Amino acid sequence: MRVAVVGVGMTRVGRLVGKSIRDLAAEAGLKAVEEVGWEPPEAIVVGNMLSSLSEQENLGALLADYLGYRGVPAFKVEAACGSGGAAIAVGYSLVRAGLRRVLVIGVEKLTEAPTPVTTRRLAWASDADYELVHGPSFAGLNALLMRHYMSKYGVSREEMGSWAVLMHENGYRNPYAHIRKRVDLQTVINSPVIADPIRLFDACPISDGAAAVYLAAEGEARRLSDTPVWVEAVANATDAVDILSRKYLDRLEAAIRSAREAYKLAGIKPKDVDVAEVHDAYSITGVLGVEAMGFAEIGRAAKLVHEGRFAPGDKPTINPSGGLKSRGHPVGATGVYQVAEVVMQLRGDFPGVRVDAEVGAAQNVGGVGSNVTTTILRR
Amino acid sequence: MRVAVVGVGMTRVGRLVGKSIRDLAAEAGLKAVEEVGWEPPEAIVVGNMLSSLSEQENLGALLADYLGYRGVPAFKVEAACGSGGAAIAVGYSLVRAGLRRVLVIGVEKLTEAPTPVTTRRLAWASDADYELVHGPSFAGLNALLMRHYMSKYGVSREEMGSWAVLMHENGYRNPYAHIRKRVDLQTVINSPVIADPIRLFDACPISDGAAAVYLAAEGEARRLSDTPVWVEAVANATDAVDILSRKYLDRLEAAIRSAREAYKLAGIKPKDVDVAEVHDAYSITGVLGVEAMGFAEIGRAAKLVHEGRFAPGDKPTINPSGGLKSRGHPVGATGVYQVAEVVMQLRGDFPGVRVDAEVGAAQNVGGVGSNVTTTILRR
Numbered sequence: 034m035r036v037a038v039v040g041v042g043m044t045r046v047g048r049l050v051g052k053s054i055r056d057l058a059a060e061a062g063l064k065a066v067e068e069v070g071w072e073p074p075e076a077i078v079v080g081n082m083l084s085s086l087s088e089q090e091n092l093g094a095l096l097a098d099y100l101g102y103r104g105v106p107a108f109k110v111e112a113a114c115g116s117g118g119a120a121i122a123v124g125y126s127l128v129r130a131g132l133r134r135v136l137v138i139g140v141e142k143l144t145e146a147p148t149p150v151t152t153r154r155l156a157w158a159s160d161a162d163y164e165l166v167h168g169p170s171f172a173g174l175n176a177l178l179m180r181h182y183m184s185k186y187g188v189s190r191e192e193m194g195s196w197a198v199l200m201h202e203n204g205y206r207n208p209y210a211h212i213r214k215r216v217d218l219q220t221v222i223n224s225p226v227i228a229d230p231i232r233l234f235d236a237c238p239i240s241d242g243a244a245a246v247y248l249a250a251e252g253e254a255r256r257l258s259d260t261p262v263w264v265e266a267v268a269n270a271t272d273a274v275d276i277l278s279r280k281y282l283d284r285l286e287a288a289i290r291s292a293r294e295a296y297k298l299a300g301i302k303p304k305d306v307d308v309a310e311v312h313d314a315y316s317i318t319g320v321l322g323v324e325a326m327g328f329a330e331i332g333r334a335a336k337l338v339h340e341g342r343f344a345p346g347d348k349p350t351i352n353p354s355g356g357l358k359s360r361g362h363p364v365g366a367t368g369v370y371q372v373a374e375v376v377m378q379l380r381g382d383f384p385g386v387r388v389d390a391e392v393g394a395a396q397n398v399g400g401v402g403s404n405v406t407t408t409i410l411r412r
Numbered sequence: 413m414r415v416a417v418v419g420v421g422m423t424r425v426g427r428l429v430g431k432s433i434r435d436l437a438a439e440a441g442l443k444a445v446e447e448v449g450w451e452p453p454e455a456i457v458v459g460n461m462l463s464s465l466s467e468q469e470n471l472g473a474l475l476a477d478y479l480g481y482r483g484v485p486a487f488k489v490e491a492a493c494g495s496g497g498a499a500i501a502v503g504y505s506l507v508r509a510g511l512r513r514v515l516v517i518g519v520e521k522l523t524e525a526p527t528p529v530t531t532r533r534l535a536w537a538s539d540a541d542y543e544l545v546h547g548p549s550f551a552g553l554n555a556l557l558m559r560h561y562m563s564k565y566g567v568s569r570e571e572m573g574s575w576a577v578l579m580h581e582n583g584y585r586n587p588y589a590h591i592r593k594r595v596d597l598q599t600v601i602n603s604p605v606i607a608d609p610i611r612l613f614d615a616c617p618i619s620d621g622a623a624a625v626y627l628a629a630e631g632e633a634r635r636l637s638d639t640p641v642w643v644e645a646v647a648n649a650t651d652a653v654d655i656l657s658r659k660y661l662d663r664l665e666a667a668i669r670s671a672r673e674a675y676k677l678a679g680i681k682p683k684d685v686d687v688a689e690v691h692d693a694y695s696i697t698g699v700l701g702v703e704a705m706g707f708a709e710i711g712r713a714a715k716l717v718h719e720g721r722f723a724p725g726d727k728p729t730i731n732p733s734g735g736l737k738s739r740g741h742p743v744g745a746t747g748v749y750q751v752a753e754v755v756m757q758l759r760g761d762f763p764g765v766r767v768d769a770e771v772g773a774a775q776n777v778g779g780v781g782s783n784v785t786t787t788i789l790r791r
Contacts, residue, residue, distance in 0.1 A: 105650060109491065123505075126505050129509035157464070160474065271482065
């Protein structure tokens, strides 16, 4: 049973004051439904991590009703920052299990709470009993990985900094991006320290936003769309949430496992991928993601970016959206943005940096690499 | 593709001081895996609503690792008090989509937070923008339904009170139950008012607990179990979260729709059901659930209970576990308890009130009837 993406929608990412979870989800979700001629979905899957900030659970029923589909099966899927990818995995399985049309919406509303509150809640992606209790922020945990990686592989500050430069160069041209601003290497490496060695420009912004992907079974897909994009594989994998109990700190094993499984299911190799969206919550996460996806050997990705690889025109082009660094990171929505962006690349209608692509991949990472979903798409 | 339950596990329900989410989930989850000879699951689905109280999201990865299955795909499914049922629906779909073995764990840890905090968080199941902002608790919203129902159908305080008497009579014999105590009708109807007309004994307790259900595809099921219980149907349906925008307040339309769809998929009628677990968060919810399942006409269920119907020996027997009222309500786990209990009835090894049953049903209700999952099981 083949499954296709037949519609996508997204809101601009940013500090969207006055727009609630339901406003954002409706804007993105209904755009996706509009793309299939307003054919109603048979089920709705919502990816979200922190609707607790809005004192609202039960998002499945809430959004089904608000979008105009009162009654249809609906629920929320959560896997920390990997919630969007996990929601795609569930939506895909619902179609494989027999449904014809499933709408997946990722949504997150973060910016209207005080930043310290949001920062604390984001750390709920780490282990409350073994990590959070000692006080580290989510940035602090990622900083440990970055320090270790730079030291082990002799990666310079300039090489790590090149990640942000490339992302902002791409995101500058993405009308949906949160931070549309070019930056030079000096700005990145001289920016304020957040959690040493993570500096301001190594970290993605905290964002609001929603994205949607309309999935359909094969026959239905051909009926609803002239440009279906085929979902070749969706593979989820997990790791220990607490990083101290892991075997390696220089790689994300769940990301490696998820990518390998996805490639196997799709019957392709990393070299077949034309465009990929990886999860650069921090520059270190982006670098480890590129390596997990098999686009660079372990220890090499930052150096390659510094040498000019993965920019538009290269194969694969990485994060033409600008990635989490520039497009932004509406946490539970990010994995859905990534898939929607790759779909638009494959259809040829992404409104920013465009890649001539036949095969695309998206990898969404939850926690410090503890819950990862890789999706492979083909036009 | 047929799907079976081949293993179940549960913790005692109650105020389980000192036991965290991971402790509870491991106890229930590993009991279920033990029942299949320690065959590892291929994926884990966690039903939970309020792990926010433990400052812990990312439960999928956390529990996969803690149970000893680091790496396997895992995520959390949330649908308010209907999270457990929704998790069963997702686990069932994963097997229908091609996985052979999926472990579904429902878990909730509520009792170590201050009661006003827990009460507020439970109201996150209602609509934050249209209900919560005005201050009603979750009990307050259900009280509106109870008042309307009693008035419209001329149901007496004694008739409504009979629900709790029956539940405590059943739960008294369930070693897993939170409140193992017989009560008489006078105690119920003279108990303190919580939110008029809901009195203390109309309301379920706030509980901790975890339950697990191990699902397997047909061939695998016969290999792993001599007593597989077949999942004939799982059907989820939603309704407006805010009750003010609904057409009816004397019925739960999502519960009716979910039950009808489940019966249709299973090819059975309400009269074929031998045993059912319904979601009596309040006595009114239980009564509306019995009516939604087609066991009584609208307006009649409380009167029938008062006349002695649905007790052990009757067909169907309702809530031999004691229901939410007596077994307790570990919110995101409740839907998994219900299915595990019905499975044990069908296998003949439930350690409390036992029903000689071939066909069983479980209905789990989220919000004030906004997210409902009905599961039909057959021995």
